[in-house]
Amino acid sequence: MDRAVPASDEGLAKGRIEALCDGVFAIAMTLMIFNVKVPQIPTELAPAKLANEVYDLWPQFLVYAISFVMLGIYWVGHHNQYHYIRCTDRWLLWINVAFLFFVTLIPFSTALLGRYPAQQIAVVVYASNLIIVGILLLIHWRYATSQPGLVDSDLNPVLVRQASRRILLAPILLTFAVVFSFVSTIISLVLCAVIPVLYVLPRRIDRHWRLTHSMNRQKGEAS
Amino acid sequence: MDRAVPASDEGLAKGRIEALCDGVFAIAMTLMIFNVKVPQIPTELAPAKLANEVYDLWPQFLVYAISFVMLGIYWVGHHNQYHYIRCTDRWLLWINVAFLFFVTLIPFSTALLGRYPAQQIAVVVYASNLIIVGILLLIHWRYATSQPGLVDSDLNPVLVRQASRRILLAPILLTFAVVFSFVSTIISLVLCAVIPVLYVLPRRIDRHWRLTHSMNRQKGEAS
Amino acid sequence: MDRAVPASDEGLAKGRIEALCDGVFAIAMTLMIFNVKVPQIPTELAPAKLANEVYDLWPQFLVYAISFVMLGIYWVGHHNQYHYIRCTDRWLLWINVAFLFFVTLIPFSTALLGRYPAQQIAVVVYASNLIIVGILLLIHWRYATSQPGLVDSDLNPVLVRQASRRILLAPILLTFAVVFSFVSTIISLVLCAVIPVLYVLPRRIDRHWRLTHSMNRQKGEAS
Amino acid sequence: MDRAVPASDEGLAKGRIEALCDGVFAIAMTLMIFNVKVPQIPTELAPAKLANEVYDLWPQFLVYAISFVMLGIYWVGHHNQYHYIRCTDRWLLWINVAFLFFVTLIPFSTALLGRYPAQQIAVVVYASNLIIVGILLLIHWRYATSQPGLVDSDLNPVLVRQASRRILLAPILLTFAVVFSFVSTIISLVLCAVIPVLYVLPRRIDRHWRLTHSMNRQKGEAS
Numbered sequence: 001m002d003r004a005v006p007a008s009d010e011g012l013a014k015g016r017i018e019a020l021c022d023g024v025f026a027i028a029m030t031l032m033i034f035n036v037k038v039p040q041i042p043t044e045l046a047p048a049k050l051a052n053e054v055y056d057l058w059p060q061f062l063v064y065a066i067s068f069v070m071l072g073i074y075w076v077g078h079h080n081q082y083h084y085i086r087c088t089d090r091w092l093l094w095i096n097v098a099f100l101f102f103v104t105l106i107p108f109s110t111a112l113l114g115r116y117p118a119q120q121i122a123v124v125v126y127a128s129n130l131i132i133v134g135i136l137l138l139i140h141w142r143y144a145t146s147q148p149g150l151v152d153s154d155l156n157p158v159l160v161r162q163a164s165r166r167i168l169l170a171p172i173l174l175t176f177a178v179v180f181s182f183v184s185t186i187i188s189l190v191l192c193a194v195i196p197v198l199y200v201l202p203r204r205i206d207r208h209w210r211l212t213h214s215m216n217r218q219k220g221e222a223s
Numbered sequence: 224m225d226r227a228v229p230a231s232d233e234g235l236a237k238g239r240i241e242a243l244c245d246g247v248f249a250i251a252m253t254l255m256i257f258n259v260k261v262p263q264i265p266t267e268l269a270p271a272k273l274a275n276e277v278y279d280l281w282p283q284f285l286v287y288a289i290s291f292v293m294l295g296i297y298w299v300g301h302h303n304q305y306h307y308i309r310c311t312d313r314w315l316l317w318i319n320v321a322f323l324f325f326v327t328l329i330p331f332s333t334a335l336l337g338r339y340p341a342q343q344i345a346v347v348v349y350a351s352n353l354i355i356v357g358i359l360l361l362i363h364w365r366y367a368t369s370q371p372g373l374v375d376s377d378l379n380p381v382l383v384r385q386a387s388r389r390i391l392l393a394p395i396l397l398t399f400a401v402v403f404s405f406v407s408t409i410i411s412l413v414l415c416a417v418i419p420v421l422y423v424l425p426r427r428i429d430r431h432w433r434l435t436h437s438m439n440r441q442k443g444e445a446s
Numbered sequence: 447m448d449r450a451v452p453a454s455d456e457g458l459a460k461g462r463i464e465a466l467c468d469g470v471f472a473i474a475m476t477l478m479i480f481n482v483k484v485p486q487i488p489t490e491l492a493p494a495k496l497a498n499e500v501y502d503l504w505p506q507f508l509v510y511a512i513s514f515v516m517l518g519i520y521w522v523g524h525h526n527q528y529h530y531i532r533c534t535d536r537w538l539l540w541i542n543v544a545f546l547f548f549v550t551l552i553p554f555s556t557a558l559l560g561r562y563p564a565q566q567i568a569v570v571v572y573a574s575n576l577i578i579v580g581i582l583l584l585i586h587w588r589y590a591t592s593q594p595g596l597v598d599s600d601l602n603p604v605l606v607r608q609a610s611r612r613i614l615l616a617p618i619l620l621t622f623a624v625v626f627s628f629v630s631t632i633i634s635l636v637l638c639a640v641i642p643v644l645y646v647l648p649r650r651i652d653r654h655w656r657l658t659h660s661m662n663r664q665k666g667e668a669s
Numbered sequence: 670m671d672r673a674v675p676a677s678d679e680g681l682a683k684g685r686i687e688a689l690c691d692g693v694f695a696i697a698m699t700l701m702i703f704n705v706k707v708p709q710i711p712t713e714l715a716p717a718k719l720a721n722e723v724y725d726l727w728p729q730f731l732v733y734a735i736s737f738v739m740l741g742i743y744w745v746g747h748h749n750q751y752h753y754i755r756c757t758d759r760w761l762l763w764i765n766v767a768f769l770f771f772v773t774l775i776p777f778s779t780a781l782l783g784r785y786p787a788q789q790i791a792v793v794v795y796a797s798n799l800i801i802v803g804i805l806l807l808i809h810w811r812y813a814t815s816q817p818g819l820v821d822s823d824l825n826p827v828l829v830r831q832a833s834r835r836i837l838l839a840p841i842l843l844t845f846a847v848v849f850s851f852v853s854t855i856i857s858l859v860l861c862a863v864i865p866v867l868y869v870l871p872r873r874i875d876r877h878w879r880l881t882h883s884m885n886r887q888k889g890e891a892s
Contacts, residue, residue, distance in 0.1 A: 016691060016748055022239060023695025026246025030327045031703065034254065038334045043341075051344040054335070065324065072320040079239055094869050097741040101734065104699045111707045112723070118712075121720040200317050245462065249469025253550045257477065261557045266564075274567040277558070288547065295543040302462055423540050468685065472692025476773045480700065484780045489787075497790040500781070511770065518766040525685055646763050 014088055017096055018079075024100050025075045028107055029068055035111035036060045060114035062193070063126075067110040069196035070130055070170070074103070077137055077167060084151045085144050092144055099136040105129050123181040123188045127174045130192075134171040138164060170195050237311055240319055241302075247323050248298045251330055252291055258334035259283045283337035285416070286349075290333040292419035293353055293393070297326065300360055300390055307374045308367050315367055322359040328352050346404040346411045350397045353415075357394040361387060393418050460534055463542055464525075470546050471521045474553055475514055481557035482506045506560035508639070509572075513556040515642035516576055516616070520549065523583055523613055530597045531590050538590055545582040551575050569627040569634045573620045576638075580617040584610060616641050683757055686765055687748075693769050694744045697776055698737055704780035705729045729783035731862070732795075736779040738865035739799055739839070743772065746806055746836055753820045754813050761813055768805040774798050792850040792857045796843045799861075803840040807833060839864050 039053035078099070085092075109129040116122040144150045145160045173195050177188040262276035301322070308315075332352040339345040367373045368383045396418050400411040485499035524545070531538075555575040562568040590596045591606045619641050623634040708722035747768070754761075778798040785791040813819045814829045842864050846857040 019691045022242045024699050027699040030247050030250040033327050046342050050342050068324050101737050104702050119715050119719050245465045253470050253473040256550050269565050273565050291547050468688045476693050476696040479773050492788050496788050514770050
């Protein structure tokens with residue numbers, strides 16, 4: 001396969017960026033839950049109080065679940081980009097480092113919001129963190145597709161634009177969450193909880209990608 | 224090898240799902256033990272009391288060992304499925320995310336049960352968590368094998384059914400553990416400890432898989 | 447390469463066992479240090495006391511360094527075995543799970559010994575943990591080399607025995623450490639600190655392995 | 670590809686060293702942030718005080734950001750070396766283990782400096798840790814390029830020297846940070862913050878590497 005040759009030869013092989021990225025996401029996704037602490041009650045009071053204490057952890061689990069799915073979405077988005085990226089350069093590498101940096105902050109923001117779900121500052125920090133990650137993912141995509149040689153030269157421009165729009169969805173809705181937090185943090189939290197659902201549902205771009213994939217495959221078979 | 228081509232071309236390459244999955248399992252399995260805390264005793268009292276304090280941690284180590292093996296079982300099960308899965312689609316991806324989400328909750332459930340082994344609520348939370356993971360693994364298998372194109376078209380239906388039954392074993396026994404916890408948490412804990420043993424022993428399906436493997440290999444050599 | 451075919455076809459592909467193993471070792475090695483806590487002193491007292499408090503952490507760092515190198519040794523040993531193992535079966539898989547289980551306990555033993563370096567119980571727990579890991583590594587090697595089909599059929603029996611003896615070195619010395627702990631924990635700790643040094647130095651087996659490697663390579667080039 | 674054959678045949682395959690290394694870096698980079706704790710305030714006081722408490726965490730986030738980028742730099746440096754390294758031997762392996770050991774200490778040093786940014790001892794520990802990691806990276810490079818057979822025999826000596834100089838940049842500047850900490854910790858911290866910026870900017874060596882890459886590629890295509 002001729003296509004694999006430049007990837008391993010120019011700049012940092014994309015395989016190791018993906019490996020570091022997979023590692024950071026796996027750790028961030030798994031470790032967040034360690035911020036949810038097991039209630040500490042004297043054993044003699046446990047029969048009476050433990051069930052309630054566990055039940056009271058539900059806002060933390062909810063925020064954790066939202067963060068987990070958002071990380072999943074960003075991970076899938078990052079991966080999909082690397083489906084088209086052939087090789088990397090120094091700038092793309094550092095965009096990745098910045099992206100991963102803000103990814104690693106998500107466990108902190110999640111713990112803050114889980115502990116203080118009714119405080120505006122917690123909502124703002126949490127939503128801002130997710131916004132920055134989303135925007136860095138967009139910068140990553142725009143940069144990679146604007147540089148000659150980093151992606152396949154025959155990448156469909158419609159796909160590039162649709163992917164950009166899809167990435168932008170979360171930062172835009174999260175900006176609304178920040179704005180509404182000045183009115184009511186409940187509205188903001190509902191918005192945050194709705195975003196994952198929007199992404200999980202299949203959308204127009206999938207049809208497009210599948211089409212491009214089949215075309216690529218046919219091309220590959222033909223050559 | 225013709226078989227590898229679609230895997231890297233359609234939807235999310237299965238290699239990266241496996242990488243994320245391996246990462247999450249490795250972290251969850253390694254980190255659980257960090258919930259077992261070293262006893263903190265003033266140094267002058269340590270000679271008299273440390274041995275007892277360490278000894279008293281045994282229920283936590285036992286629960287940890289059960290969870291570790293259960294995670295090992297689910298990891299092997301997930302891996303075995305990907306032996307037959309050729310490529311993934313959006314739904315399979317999100318089933319994976321849900322599966323991994325509940326896998327990351329296991330360290331919390333384990334810490335809860337290790338801290339309160341005699342409390343019914345802890346047993347119920349722990350067993351329910353393992354049940355959900357098992358059922359999501361079953362949904363993963365049923366979905367993948369029911370979609371045309373995600374698995375080899377000549378996958379033996381007997382194997383599909385046997386694997387399903389094998390996956391179901393843990394959720395069914397764990398449901399009994401939940402039911403019996405209303406009578407006695409001891410019975411529930413014994414049931415939880417027995418499940419890993421059942422899975423570790425070789426069973427009929429292994430013979431079947433080995434057979435299929437040999438057949439596949441012969442086919443591969445012939446083609 | 448004909449040799450790679452059975453590995454991916456029979457039982458659990460060795461690649462994913464190695465991936466899980468690498469993950470568990472990387473996490474255990476990196477996380478141990480999180481048990482060494484930054485001293486918490488009021489800011490106004492920090493100029494006078496912080497340097498001493500940091501200095502007083504040295505036993506913890508020393509124990510951590512020993513554990514880190516021991517984990518490195520066991521990781522290299524495990525890897526070297528997989529250089530010769532062609533494929534896995536159910537029993538080898540579960541030996542691996544048991545091996546990894548006791549590997550994940552090392553951070554706990556390390557924290558215990560770092561906190562109570564003068565207590566016999568801490569020395570015994572620590573050394574026993576390392577002994578069990580070493581013995582499981584030996585069982586792993588003996589099982590793999592005794593089963594037909596798991597390793598290359600022309601594997602030199604001298605190599606098998608030499609590798610076994612090399613693996614046994616640590617458990618034997620650690621058994622002495624356990625025995626001497628009844629006399630003096632200082633002797634035990636010195637013994638523990640010496641073991642890594644013995645392994646780091648090159649030894650006879652390296653010459654043997656290098657020879658086998660060259661022979662294998664020549665064979666590969668010839669075929 | 671003839672070049673890949675010795676890598677998997679002699680000593681420890683470089684692929685698994687890279688995997689362990691990627692794992693350790695991913696974990697260290699992601700886990701550091703877990704040392705920044707969510708402020709614990711009674712819920713009724715949160716509206717008045719939480720924003721300030723979160724704001725007061727900024728030195729910790731700043732130190733964390735510096736460490737994250739420094740780890741990124743060292744990770745890239747390590748990776749770039751493995752672009753040229755064909756295979757490993759026992760000494761290179763143990764240089765790697767020492768390198769990774771001091772990498773795993775960075776989260777501790779970071780937490781220490783984040784907690785006591787004005788204390789000289791914290792600055793000295795932090796800078797020394799980064800210096801040792803940098804020097805081990807240099808030793809790694811010098812050793813690998815001085816041994817026959819570990820790197821390509823036609824590796825450009827100019828590239829070897831330029832890479833060495835580039836690696837030395839951080840340890841030299843960090844030594845200044847240690848020296849200046851006797852005068853003012855502010856100067857030291859500014860120096861630490863400047864280093865990542867110097868590395869992120871493209872430099873002469875990049876042009877050189879790109880040239881070598883193209884030449885290698887042409888050579889590869891020609892052969």
